[in-house]
Amino acid sequence: MSAPTVLRRPSPARLSGPTGRRLPSWGTAALILAALAAYPLVFADSAAHNIGILALTFGIAATGWNLLGGYAGQVSFGHALYFGTGAYTTAALVRQGWSPWLAIALSLPLAALLAAAVGWPCFRLRHHYYSIATIAVAEIVFILVTNLPGLGQANGWELPVVEQSLANLQFSLLDKRPYYYVALGFFCLAALAVWLFLRGRAGNYVRAIRDDQEAAAAVGIDVHRYKLAAAALSGAVTALAGGYYVMYVLFVDPPSGLGLDLSVSFTLMAVLGGVGRFWGPLLGAWVLVFVQDVTRQEFSGSGRSVDLLLYGALIVLVSITEPGGLLAIGQRLWAPVARRLGGGRGGKAAPEPAGSAEVKP
Amino acid sequence: MTGALLRIDNLSCRFGGLWANRDVSFEVEPGAIVGLIGPNGAGKSTLFSMVAGAQRPTSGRLEFDGRDVTGWAPHRAARAGVGRTFQLMRVFGSMTVRENLTTAAFGRHSRLRDARRRADEVAELAGLGPVLDSPAASLTAAWKKRLEMGRALATEPKLLLLDEVLSGLTPTEAREAVEIVRTINRGGVTILMVEHVMEVIMPLCHRVVVLHYGQKISEGTPEQVAHDPTVVEAYLGKAL
Numbered sequence: 001m002s003a004p005t006v007l008r009r010p011s012p013a014r015l016s017g018p019t020g021r022r023l024p025s026w027g028t029a030a031l032i033l034a035a036l037a038a039y040p041l042v043f044a045d046s047a048a049h050n051i052g053i054l055a056l057t058f059g060i061a062a063t064g065w066n067l068l069g070g071y072a073g074q075v076s077f078g079h080a081l082y083f084g085t086g087a088y089t090t091a092a093l094v095r096q097g098w099s100p101w102l103a104i105a106l107s108l109p110l111a112a113l114l115a116a117a118v119g120w121p122c123f124r125l126r127h128h129y130y131s132i133a134t135i136a137v138a139e140i141v142f143i144l145v146t147n148l149p150g151l152g153q154a155n156g157w158e159l160p161v162v163e164q165s166l167a168n169l170q171f172s173l174l175d176k177r178p179y180y181y182v183a184l185g186f187f188c189l190a191a192l193a194v195w196l197f198l199r200g201r202a203g204n205y206v207r208a209i210r211d212d213q214e215a216a217a218a219v220g221i222d223v224h225r226y227k228l229a230a231a232a233l234s235g236a237v238t239a240l241a242g243g244y245y246v247m248y249v250l251f252v253d254p255p256s257g258l259g260l261d262l263s264v265s266f267t268l269m270a271v272l273g274g275v276g277r278f279w280g281p282l283l284g285a286w287v288l289v290f291v292q293d294v295t296r297q298e299f300s301g302s303g304r305s306v307d308l309l310l311y312g313a314l315i316v317l318v319s320i321t322e323p324g325g326l327l328a329i330g331q332r333l334w335a336p337v338a339r340r341l342g343g344g345r346g347g348k349a350a351p352e353p354a355g356s357a358e359v360k361p
Numbered sequence: 362m363t364g365a366l367l368r369i370d371n372l373s374c375r376f377g378g379l380w381a382n383r384d385v386s387f388e389v390e391p392g393a394i395v396g397l398i399g400p401n402g403a404g405k406s407t408l409f410s411m412v413a414g415a416q417r418p419t420s421g422r423l424e425f426d427g428r429d430v431t432g433w434a435p436h437r438a439a440r441a442g443v444g445r446t447f448q449l450m451r452v453f454g455s456m457t458v459r460e461n462l463t464t465a466a467f468g469r470h471s472r473l474r475d476a477r478r479r480a481d482e483v484a485e486l487a488g489l490g491p492v493l494d495s496p497a498a499s500l501t502a503a504w505k506k507r508l509e510m511g512r513a514l515a516t517e518p519k520l521l522l523l524d525e526v527l528s529g530l531t532p533t534e535a536r537e538a539v540e541i542v543r544t545i546n547r548g549g550v551t552i553l554m555v556e557h558v559m560e561v562i563m564p565l566c567h568r569v570v571v572l573h574y575g576q577k578i579s580e581g582t583p584e585q586v587a588h589d590p591t592v593v594e595a596y597l598g599k600a601l
Contacts, residue, residue, distance in 0.1 A: 204464040
């Protein structure tokens with residue numbers, strides 16, 4: 001067969017390489033890890049540590065959300081359900097005297113099963129119908145937990161304060177660095193799990209499902225099954241965040257463990273940082289936790305609504321300028337700098353390969 | 362014929378009061394290129410969807426490769442060896458061309474390296490080399506059609522359903538696409554193709570089935586069909 005000379009070759013601008021959503025290389029991951037490990041040493045005060053701990057914890061949840069909502073394209077507004085599964089399971093078992101490590105570990109398969117069970121009927125729905133169904137399921141559980149006896153109802157559960165040790169996952173509140181490094185460890189675990197899922201066949205499959213479900217089925221992909229698999233891992237990762245969160249604050253009640261605003265915040269974090277980008281949710285979580293902390297200090301009691309106003313403004317800004325989120329904006333700003341620094345060599349410092357900013361969303 | 366790869370037996374599909382297909386029966390023998398033609402709204406695409414598992418037949422039977430596949434889900438049909446393209450191109454837009462092909466190849470190769478190798482083979486065969494690393498969303502229609510063919514081929518089908526892969530192309534592009542179809546067929550893949558353009562389908566197909574108002578009105582070699590008065594009437598209307 002002759003070479004297809006007649007078919008128009010796409011212009012070089014269109015040939016600007018892969019879609020910029022490549023999974024991170026070991027180099028990038030190592031760089032980010034090093035920065036995260038150095039953070040509590042650079043910012044030595046307890047408030048900064050607190051921000052870091054919450055950012056990593058919510059970063060785990062948002063990374064879990066991003067697997068299903070970003071990579072697989074199934075936008076869930078009910079992920080508080082899995083966060084709550086982690087928080088409540090861990091709280092319940094620790095109150096019974098279990099090791100928190102074991103309790104968290106047990107909550108993960110539970111959340112995975114629950115996510116698959118919720119997904120089974122909900123994945124029959126598409127797009128926003130699916131999203132609405134996830135809200136409904138999570139809200140039902142919220143109302144049940146608030147009202148049924150046995151799960152602390154509206155008062156919530158407190159966890160016993162015990163001897164400080166790594167085994168008990170309780171540390172001094174004066175020096176929060178142990179909390180930070182455990183959070184970092186859990187984040188690495190979550191990131192690794194998501195990365196392992198995405199790098200092979202499953203990753204290709206869920207992205208194909210996001211792009212075009214019919215075409216995915218036509219190449220032999222069992223769409224339902226892979227949505228369930230993504231949901232299960234997504235749920236487990238989010239539960240990990242919930243389990244660790246409850247060990248950090250030693251308290252859980254329906255609003256803090258199962259609330260709709262929690263679900264929305266996972267989504268916001270991912271969208272703000274860069275939906276469908278590996279490090280996007282962590283970046284988004286960091287920014288939102290920081291904003292929340294600042295507004296709470298500045299506006300004290302009414303801080304909660306001011307931070308929401310700021311979130312809103314940020315989201316509007318991101319969606320107008322760059323739907324790829326802060327990561328994409330960063331790449332766009334970084335690209336000319338990298339070029340000036342010499343032949344794209346400097347691009348290594350960017351969290352993802354440069355050049356993706358030229359790709360249309 | 363006992364050795365048919367695909368046996369369509371009294372297949373019907375009804376949408377409310379409309380019969381998109383009614384009692385359609387024909388067979389596709391292994392190694393053939395069979396054309397499915399008919400005026401707009403004749404039920405070609407519905408028939409395709411049923412064979413690919415995307416549309417459930419109202420009644421009738423589908424047999425593929427000796428198995429009853431009636432009402433199978435599309436991914437099962439694909440696994441069994443039915444590859445298809447979409448008339449309105451449905452590529453995986455956020456992926457590169459290579460990733461599109463690799464994703465399809467994963468059906469038969471669970472390891473990334475093997476799937477990639479298969480993708481590269483298909484890219485070579487379908488002439489997708491120049492755009493291998495381009496995002497599929499940025500391709501022109503002609504490239505997208507070619508990618509559709511390549512992606513279906515990457516699933517290593519026994520039967521390839523081509524839905525208007527030649528229409529909308531410039532004459533030169535169409536000629537190249539015809540060559541690709543021939544090459545695929547020579548590689549042992551049976552082809553059932555829907556096409557509007559008679560001039561293209563006639564020299565390419567070994568056999569042609571004509572649908573009109575959801576029913577089969579003629580079947581035979583391209584010459585036989587072209588001279589069949591029923592077919593002429595369906596396309597041009599009755600003589601005055």
